[in-house]
Amino acid sequence: MSLRRVKIGDMIGDSPDQPLHRRIRVQGNFIEYVPLCLLGLVLTEAETVSLWPALSIGITLVCGRVLHVIGMYGNYAPLRGLGMVLTYLSLVLTALFLSGTMLGFV
Secondary structure (H helix, E strand, O other), X not given: OHHHHHHHOOOOOOOOOHHHHHHHHHHHHHHHHHHHXXXXXXXXXXXXXXXXXXXXXXXXXXXXXXHHHHHHHHOOXXXXXXXXXXXXXXXXXXXXXXXXXXXXXX
């Protein structure tokens, strides 16, 4: 993003430049979802003896974020949508696992 800002000479704030605006949204979307997912992933890993719950949630999250970035940069709505579905799925799996652990089901 910084290289694009230097290239177009727009160093502060939002820009009418479409590629820069797209990059700003990709970064913003990452910041909106990934910290919460990582916190849930840390709690999941701390609550389980098995590696599989945390590993499956982590793989789902990484695949979702990669697909979302590809969809955003390439303007492929289906990949972008699938990426968000996988990101939401990782959040839901984390919530279900932690809730099940607290209630004694897991």
